[in-house]
Amino acid sequence: MTAICKNCLVELDDDMEICPLCGTPVNATGPVGSVPRTPVHMEDLERHLLQRILWQVTATLLLSGIATTLIIDVARHKTITWSVYPVTICLIAFSYASLFAFWQTKTIYRILGGWVLSSLLLLLVDLFLDRTDWPTGAGIPLVFALNFVAITLLAIFRITKRKGLNLLAYTFVGIAVLCISIEWILSRYFSGKVELAWSIIVAACLFPVSIALLFIFFRTWNNPKLQKIFHT
Secondary structure, X not given: OOXXXXXXXXXXXXXXXXXXXXXXXXXXXXXXXXXXXXXXOHHHHHHHHHHHHHHHHHHHHHHHHHHHHHHHHHXXXXXXXXXXXXXXXXXXXXXXXXXXXHOOOOHHHHHHHHHHHHHHHHHHHHHHOOXXXXXXXHHHHHHHHHHHXXXXXXXXXXXXXXXXXXXXXXXXXXXXXHHHHHHHHHHHHHHOOOOOOHHHHHHHHHHHHHHHHHHHHHHOOOOHHHHHHHOO
16 A cells, blocks of 8 residues: 655655655654644645656656667767767756756756756866867857846746736747857857858747737737737
8 A cells, every 4th residue: 555645645655754745754643734844735746746757757758868879879880979969968958857856946046057067067078078179169158048048038027027928029039049149159169250040030030020929918908808819
């Protein structure tokens, strides 16, 4: 029979001595909620369990991709060559997924933590790979650009009092800025000079859409009928 925590009702493994969520001893006696600890709401419990399941699925996919990539690369070249790029990306994604699944803190702290871990990972890759400088020349700047855009959007979402289509517009602008940053970093790394092409096309497509979304949002600000139509 599966053990159940008497305080927060979460299922426990057979070898657990205390509940990992609320810290209640497994063999504690008394009615539910008698342990003097902060109560854990069912919504929080369900969210934690969902995060754990999503992390397990993500970890399985990423680690399987890493193993497959390394096997193919080593089988063909007898050493690690091109696989270092997708493996590094998967490890960075794994670090972010782990922080968001297990570090219960503010989102901005999780992003900053992932930023630090991914930068350290790239520095380690650069330390062990003598034949290239891409981790510091392109990898770290790309991670910086991604995290900067993410933190900026998060800050904008937090300070925005009225939310609707404007958040989607801000996201499109962030994507455009990120694309320009990516092409700027890569062109500067590979050719030594800045050349923008595809990112300008992406920005040219996203900026008008963002302006249109903002116009719709502010146009329907005080119009209940239009709000119902556009769900703002």
